[in-house]
Amino acid sequence: xxxxxxxxxxxxxxxxxxxxxxxxxxxxxxxxxxxxxxxxxxxxxxxxxxxxxxxxxxxxxxxxxxxxxxxxxxxxxxxxxxxxxxxxxxxxxxxxxxxxxxxxxxxxxxxxxxxxxxxxxxxxxxxx
Numbered sequence: 001x002x003x004x005x006x007x008x009x010x011x012x013x014x015x016x017x018x019x020x021x022x023x024x025x026x027x028x029x030x031x032x033x034x035x036x037x038x039x040x041x042x043x044x045x046x047x048x049x050x051x052x053x054x055x056x057x058x059x060x061x062x063x064x065x066x067x068x069x070x071x072x073x074x075x076x077x078x079x080x081x082x083x084x085x086x087x088x089x090x091x092x093x094x095x096x097x098x099x100x101x102x103x104x105x106x107x108x109x110x111x112x113x114x115x116x117x118x119x120x121x122x123x124x125x126x127x128x
Contacts, residue, residue, distance in 0.1 A: 022081065022085070025077075029081065030078060033078055040067075056122050059122040060124075065123035069119050076112035076115070079108065083104050087100045087101055
């Protein structure tokens with residue numbers, strides 16, 4: 001595998017050596033989002049009443065809370081992957097790129113943690 005041949009560069013997956021994994025994980029989270037969002041839409045249509053009491057009662061069941069938490073994880077992970085690529089491709093200043101990636105990670109992990117806490121609080125009978 002020489003440095004001068006094009007096949008030598010392709011085998012290493014480019015400069016970062018992890019592009020294919022990132023692409024594959026983004027596709028898997030997209031498939032998970034489609035499946036879990038379909039579940040959510042069907043569940044909400046079957047729920048009928050969208051009042052706080054009925055939705056809280058619905059989310060207090062493990063059959064509803066677990067897929068909802070999985071949906072939150074999948075959505076936030078997919079958003080992080082997509083926005084990370086956007087920042088890496090279009091922000092050229094190294095300091096600005098680092099700051100944007102740090103802000104992205106804080107927003108994603110903070111928002112995801114808040115959403116998971118809210119679902120868990122409803123599932124365990126607390127007030128969200």
